[in-house]
Amino acid sequence: MKKVSQIILSKYSPLMSVDTTLIGSDGKEIKTPRVNSLCRCGESKYKPHCDGTHATIGFDGTREDSEKAKPEVYEGKEITIVFDRYLCMGAGYCGELESVFGTHEKPIYEPDGASPEEIIATIKKCPSGALSYILNGKHEKDYFETTQIVVEQNGPLHCQGEITLIDDQESDKVLPGCDHFTLCRCGDSKKKPVCDGSHLDNGFTG
Numbered sequence: 073m074k075k076v077s078q079i080i081l082s083k084y085s086p087l088m089s090v091d092t093t094l095i096g097s098d099g100k101e102i103k104t105p106r107v108n109s110l111c112r113c114g115e116s117k118y119k120p121h122c123d124g125t126h127a128t129i130g131f132d133g134t135r136e137d138s139e140k141a142k143p144e145v146y147e148g149k150e151i152t153i154v155f156d157r158y159l160c161m162g163a164g165y166c167g168e169l170e171s172v173f174g175t176h177e178k179p180i181y182e183p184d185g186a187s188p189e190e191i192i193a194t195i196k197k198c199p200s201g202a203l204s205y206i207l208n209g210k211h212e213k214d215y216f217e218t219t220q221i222v223v224e225q226n227g228p229l230h231c232q233g234e235i236t237l238i239d240d241q242e243s244d245k246v247l248p249g250c251d252h253f254t255l256c257r258c259g260d261s262k263k264k265p266v267c268d269g270s271h272l273d274n275g276f277t278g
């Protein structure tokens with residue numbers, strides 16, 4: 073029977089990963105038990121693993137999705153860009169195609185600003201799942217053939233492939249059905265559990 077990779081989210085606890093493959097920032101697999109606790113308070117001495125510090129510092133990982141809104145849809149002649157602001161971690165790859173996405177300071181969404189091929193290639197670099205596209209009537213948002221969690225050095229967890237995120241408080245899946253998203257592990261995101269880019273400003277290391 074095919075294993076189902078899961079991440080279980082608890083309010084005051086680390087991320088519990090079940091049947092996932094963990095890849096370190098050096099690209100090598102980190103051997104873990106079937107059920108494994110991953111730090112999300114940012115203070116563990118054994119990152120990416122939890123060492124229990126969250127309990128001593130009063131970490132509160134309450135879900136912060138009050139700002140969650142419907143994804144924005146920008147329709148072009150050939151391709152439609154879909155942007156889910158809540159998921160965005162500000163990785164900045166979209167800025168490489170300035171005629172379509174503008175700059176960090178002045179973002180735009182201009183689906184006719186480049187060829188569909190260029191837009192698709194740029195969207196596929198977005199690690200958070202914030203950007204996706206509609207082509208020929210089909211909403212394309214799943215790109216990963218390998219299921220794994222990649223630890224970004226000094227950054228979030230990159231969840232890729234068939235991973236289900238479950239909120240054990242509400243018995244509900246908390247993220248939309250795309251096959252990649254980024255989870256905060258510095259403890260400072262204002263959009264927990266997803267990364268909002270705060271790690272870039274708070275000196276997080278690990």
Ligand code: FES
Binds near residue numbers: 229255256272
């Ligand atoms: S890892 Fe915490 S905001 Fe990115």
